Amino acid sequence: MPAALVDRTLAELEARRAYECRLTPQGALDTLADAESFLRDRGMLTRTADCALPSLFGACHEEPYQAGSRGFGSWPKTKYPWFWELARLDGIHELAIHRGKSMLLTAEVAALADPICRAELDRYAAADEDSATLLRHLGDAGPSELEDLKVELGWSASRLRGVRSPLERVGAVVSHGVTLPARGRGHVHSSVLARWDQAFPEPSGGGGLEELIVAGARAAVVAPEPELRRWFSWTSRWDDGLVDRLVTQGRIERPAPGWVSVPHPRPG
DSSP: OOHHHHHHHHHHHHHHHHHHTTOSGGGOOOSHHHHHHHHHHHSEEESSOOSSSOBHHHHHOOOBSSTTOOGGGGSBTTTTTHHHHHHTSTTEEEEEEETTEEEEEEHHHHHHTHHHHHHHHHHHHTTOHHHHHHHHHHHHHOSEEHHHHHHHHTOOHHHHHHHHHHHHHTTSEEEEEEEEEOSSSSEEEEEEEEEHHHHSOSOOSOOOHHHHHHHHHHHHSEEEGGGGGGSSSOGGGOOTTHHHHHHHTTSSBOSSTTEEEOOOOOOO
16 A cells, blocks of 8 residues: 555544544533443543543543642543443443453443453452452352451451452452441442352353454554553453454454554545
């Protein structure tokens, strides 16, 4: 392909990405309903902008809660609760499969992760004593709040955190936030943990890492090829021929060296 045509095609894709991923202030999300529509259109959103995948907070284009701060202080000043509010909607799931970071996925995209997460559930059930204990307890007791788990298992907060984090990272365990009354006055924030097969009782019958990569490429519009293997936690399932296979199958394409996108109809 002539270099000028490659450059024009990549530029066109980058312009399309800027529009569809709300990368400019003109596309800023104004309401929670806008944010829901954005999520359902893209299929997946990271919380903060850290890769080519579309980001909820990146699309807000709102001043940070605390200028010059890092972490929570860098989140949008008034729109930061939208992440949790979206996660409570029907057909939306919060998973920590973005290398341990939480992301939002529609039910259709979450279903693509199903065979991987079920395999990870089996793997961790046999991996070590603490993982097996937590998974077995959740299987017997059902989804459980953190304080209840600490009491029932006799574990410290740090021990429970050390066991749950790797399980959530690979999707074997999922969590959702809850607000509970505090002793006296006010409230406290906690989480309820569940096994993947409790949150998703019926196997999806399809999906896998390749399908998730294609869904991610669609969500991003165009992305640097080396980045794809860092989108999700399961790097051990990656093989060097994965992208080549998807290109050969026509499921993704390389519009320019080092870049990937899903095929788009070309005018004319």
